[in-house]
Amino acid sequence: MRLAVVGAGGYVGLATAVGMATLGHEVAGVDLDAQKVRELSLGRVPMTEPGVTGLLAEALAAGNLSFTTDPTAAVDGADFVFLAVGTPAGADGTPDLSQVMGAAKAAAAVATPGAVFVVKSTVPPAAYGDLADLLGDGFGLVAFPEFLREGKIVEDFFRPFRLVVGGEEAAMAAVLGLLSEVLEGRHPLSTGEPVTVVKTDIPTAALVKYAANSYLATRVSYANEVLRVAGAIGADPKTVFTALGLDPRIGSRYLRAGIGFGGPCLPKDIAGLQDVAAGAGCATPVLAGAEAGNLEQRRWVLAQVGELAGGLQGKRVLVLGITFKPDTSDTRDSVALAVATDLAAAGMEVVAYDPSVPAHEWPIGLQRTESPTAEKVDASALLVGDAGLLAKGLPEAPLFDPWQIRG
Ligand SMILES: NC(=O)c1ccc[n+]([C@@H]2O[C@H](COP(=O)([O-])OP(=O)(O)OC[C@H]3O[C@@H](n4cnc5c(N)ncnc54)[C@H](O)[C@@H]3O)[C@@H](O)[C@H]2O)c1
Incomplete structure (x- = not known):
């Protein structure tokens, strides 16, 4: 499958991009930060994260992971668009959703009709309504909140405590299908045990996070x-x-x-x-x-x-x-x-x-x-x-x- 990961220079984006590439998918990571894109393209991890460098090197060598600052290059033709940009607290303490809305808008303008947008960023339940309005009918929308722990992003990608996913059944199944090796515990970096998946609606998934x-x-x-x-x-x-x-x-x-x-x-x-x-x-x-x-x-x-x-x-x-x-x-x-x-x-x-x-x-x-x-x-x-x-x-x-x- 072809995946675009928006925000691939951050913790969640990098875990998703490197993890999905390691599972054999064709991954294009996009980030606004040109320095991070340069570093990652050279195989250098821009933060302290045990275990990432080796997987990054393997995926770059295999040729199924790339990084760019150009959303069109990454998103055009992708089956899935993962949104993993930041949602920091705004000045009033409520989440600043400008990165998510900006990234979704830019991606939707160039995404292939039928692509599934997968939200890894932590956003409040109501934001999904805004995202659905922005995307219109042409795309799928799935909430797939991230629970990784910094310092353990590889471990948590391949050995998650559980996964929580929210959305329409077909779109959820498609997203989970990307992870079947992990879910069934078959990947060498997995536990050997199946992973529990909680499938639900979007507001419930957002609230769990x-x-x-x-x-x-x-x-x-x-x-x-x-x-x-x-x-x-x-x-x-x-x-x-x-x-x-x-x-x-x-x-x-x-x-x-x-x-x-x-x-x-x-x-x-x-x-x-x-x-x-x-x-x-x-x-x-x-x-x-x-x-x-x-x-x-x-x-x-x-x-x-x-x-x-x-x-x-x-x-x-x-x-x-x-x-x-x-x-x-x-x-x-x-x-x-x-x-x-x-x-x-x-x-x-x-x-x-x-x-x-x-x-x-x-x-x-x-x-x-x-x-x-x-x-x-x-x-x-x-x-x-x-x-x-x-x-x-x-x-x-x-x-x-x-x-x-x-x-
Ligand atoms: N860090 C964690 O431990 C963690 C764990 C679980 C969930 N989350 C959630 O995941 C989300 C991402 O967190 P993070 O810590 O990985 O953030 P981060 O700040 O490390 O990374 C976000 C990246 O997105 C990039 N970006 C911003 N706008 C962009 C755009 N329009 N197009 C392309 N790239 C863009 C930034 O340059 C940055 O590299 C947040 O919602 C956070 O709450 C974080």
């Missing part, structure tokens, strides 16, 4: 709330979470206290779900509480640093790790960065270490060091994030338990 991310965010805020209570009463948080996780109704995964949830998905999706709910007249006190808890955790981190470092004003702090989580170079909406900003605003001199973030993506105004040791940068406080855990020469007694401060 928002509900999943909002739940994960809520769980993080819950864990952080328990951490704060444990600290206040002298209980041991590690033991509390270990014991909680042993209850199969609760489970241990994603129940870790830290500095709060961040990144390019959870904050905007929990805001997006609240916006959907408000539009439908539904109150969402749990979601609002999870967001409030996230801000409270940032205040708590500041207070902890102040207590441990004997005040903030004029002190120097070394932040080890500024990405939003392990195994990624992505700093979008990173809480580590937000905390660094808070500490600087409170009068600390902040120095940060993170070898995974390339110089051209380093946040403006944040002092960078290549040394992960507090002694070398003369810091009186140390925030140990994921880069810190990996760093050689970690001091013996960090002020924070790395387990607690992991973001």
Whole structure:
């Protein structure tokens, strides 16, 4: 099958393009970012993503994967048009759908009649109505929300926990047909087990995505709330979470206290779900509480640093790790960065270490060091994030338990 992947230079687009090409489809990836297109065409992956480089090289060598900045070249003649562009939060916190609508409009103008548009981007249910109006009757439309985790995009393409797809039966079946090797567990990179597929209508599929991310965010805020209570009463948080996780109704995964949830998905999706709910007249006190808890955790981190470092004003702090989580170079909406900003605003001199973030993506105004040791940068406080855990020469007694401060 011939596929166009719009937004192929991003995490979701690249996973889709490389994954589908590895399955033998003819894939043309299109991205507005000429630099990313150049890099990818040369076999270079523009972000930290384990496992992608090898598959990219194989697909480029096999000749069934290409990248372009020209939507016509990619979309004309394609049987499927995957939309994987960004949907960041707009200024008012609601999702900015301009990339999706712009990409869909450009693709629809040159797509072959009968092509199926597959939406991987996270968009609110109502956006599908706008997309259907824009596309008219000549094309199929399927919601195929993405659940991949950054740092694990290859694993999650070939071994998804489950797939959720929404739309007309024939169009859904056609899209799932592209993935039959994965669905039946037959691909060498798969588990060998069939994958559960939830087939539903478009609004339901869109809501599953928002509900999943909002739940994960809520769980993080819950864990952080328990951490704060444990600290206040002298209980041991590690033991509390270990014991909680042993209850199969609760489970241990994603129940870790830290500095709060961040990144390019959870904050905007929990805001997006609240916006959907408000539009439908539904109150969402749990979601609002999870967001409030996230801000409270940032205040708590500041207070902890102040207590441990004997005040903030004029002190120097070394932040080890500024990405939003392990195994990624992505700093979008990173809480580590937000905390660094808070500490600087409170009068600390902040120095940060993170070898995974390339110089051209380093946040403006944040002092960078290549040394992960507090002694070398003369810091009186140390925030140990994921880069810190990996760093050689970690001091013996960090002020924070790395387990607690992991973001
Ligand atoms: N990053 C994740 O972990 C993740 C996981 C699941 C779902 N999602 C969702 O998937 C979507 C994409 O996220 P991402 O993190 O991959 O985004 P990203 O910002 O990494 O990538 C988006 C890409 O789209 C390109 N682009 C924008 N407009 C374009 C256009 N008109 N034509 C061609 N290219 C265009 C950009 O240049 C960029 O390379 C979002 O809706 C996000 O919420 C992301």
